[in-house]
Amino acid sequence: MPWLTHSTKNELINLICDRIWLAVVQRTLRPGARLKEEELTEIFGTTRARVRQALAILEQDGLVTIYPNRGACIAEPGVEDAQDAFSARLAIEQRLVTRLCRSASPEDIATLRDHIAQERAAHARGDSEAVIRLSGEFHMLIAKLSGAELLLKILRMLTIRTSLITAMYQTQATQTCGPDEHDRIVVAIEARDESQACHEMAHHLEHLESALRLSEAPMPVSALREALHSMAPKGET
Amino acid sequence: MPWLTHSTKNELINLICDRIWLAVVQRTLRPGARLKEEELTEIFGTTRARVRQALAILEQDGLVTIYPNRGACIAEPGVEDAQDAFSARLAIEQRLVTRLCRSASPEDIATLRDHIAQERAAHARGDSEAVIRLSGEFHMLIAKLSGAELLLKILRMLTIRTSLITAMYQTQATQTCGPDEHDRIVVAIEARDESQACHEMAHHLEHLESALRLSEAPMPVSALREALHSMAPKGET
DNA sequence: TTCCCCAAAATTGTTGACAATATCGTTGAC
DNA sequence: GTCAACGATATTGTCAACAATTTTGGGGAA
16 A cells, blocks of 8 residues: 555655655645644654655655755646656556566456456545545556566656646546556556557556646645635735 | 756755766776765765765665665666666657757757767767766756756666666776767757657667676676685685 | 834754664684 | 674664754834
C-alpha cells in the first residue's frame, strides 16, 4: 500500500512521506496547503529534524515546495509541468510495457488482473478515494513487475506530478476512465503485442490528460485563495 | 558550468554537490570511494549538517549510496542500472529533440554549435577531462533549450548514472565518439527533421552504450577490491 | 482614512554537544 | 597458532537550545 518507499532507511521519515502523499491523493491536503514544521512534529510525535528531512525528500520528489525561510507547501505545478509529466510518462511507460511484453510471467499477468479486479471492486462500491489510489498504483505495479528499479523511481516522480495536476484541475472526483483501459493494456501484454500495448498505453494516458485539459486555466490554486473566493470580502471582528 | 543546480536554496550545498560530481566525472573520485562527513567539512570549511544535507541530495540523485550508520560512498551501479538508464535516456532525449525540432530558435542552434565548437577544441588539445564533461553537458544543454524543467531534472539523474557507469566500465579515458555525432543531431534539429533527429540520437546513445559493453563483467567495482585484485592473496606482516 | 515604520510574535535555519553504532586492535583461552 | 570475545576508537545519528528571518499587529503622522 505505501508505494512511496525509497530505501530501508529511517522508517519514521518514510511514514511521514507516505502519509502526506496519501493525504494529497485523497484530497485531504490540497495543493498550496501550508505545512508547518511544528505542526507535523506533534502530529507524528517526532522531532523537528525528522520532519525537516521528510520535507526535504518530498521537495526532491516534487510533492512540496520549500520557500526558504518561509516554510513548505504542497506543490502547485503549472500546466507546463503537467504536459511535461504526461509526455515523460508516455515515454517511460511505453518502454515499460514493451519490456513487460517480453518478460511477463503468468504470475505477473495474474497480479495485474488481480489489481484490476480490486479497481473494479472499488469502482463498484463507489469508493472514489480507492479508485484514484488504485488507478495510480496500477502504473507503479507495471514498473515494479518490469523489474527496472530506476524507471520505477522516475515514474514515481512523474506520477506525483500528474496526481497533483489531477487534484488541481480535475472537476469531478470520480475518474471518468474506469479499469477498462487498464484491462486492455494487460490483454495486449498477455498477447505479447508490443505495439498494441504501447498504443493502448498512449490512448490511456491521452485520455487521462484530456480529462483535465477542459478546466485548464481558471482553477483552484491554493486553499487560501479558494477560501477567499467563497467568502465575503469583509471579515467580521 | 555547474549544471547540477537544483534551486536557489543554499549555495554552499550546491557547491558541495557540484564539486563531488565534478570529481567523479574527472575520475578523481572513483565509484566506491568513501565519503567521510568530517573530511568533507574541513575540505569545504562548513559544518557537518551541510555536508549531511548535500550527501542526502546526492543519494537521491543516485550519485552516492548511504549505508546507515556506516557512511556514504560513491555509488556503484550495476549493468542492469546502466541498461535502464540508457533506455530511459533514449526515451527522454528523443522527446527532447522532437520538441527542439519544433521550437528551436536560431539562437538555440547557435548555442548548440558553440558548444560543439568547445567540444572540438577540447578534443583537439587532448583535454580528456573537458571532453567528458562537455560531452555530458551537451545533452543537458538540449534539455535546457527545450525548456522542460522536469525533463531536465530527470535527464540529470539519468546522466549521473550513465556517467558513473562510464567511469566504472570504460577501458580508455578518451571517448571514442567525438563531437561529430552531436553535430549530426544539431544538423537534424536545424533541418526540423524530427525522425532524423530521433534516429541520430538513438545512434549516438547506442554508440555510447556499446562502447562500454565490451568490458562488461570483470571491471573495477570499488577501489578496495581493485587493489585486492592486483595484490598477492597473502599479506606481509 | 491611509500609509509607513517599528516592535513583538511566530516560524524557519543553524550550531554544537551528546548518544548510538560500527570498526579495529588486543587480549586471552583453547 | 587460531579463533572468539572484549574494549578502545572512530564515525554516524539525534536532539534541544540558540540565532536569523519573516510575518503580524499597532501606533503615529500626513
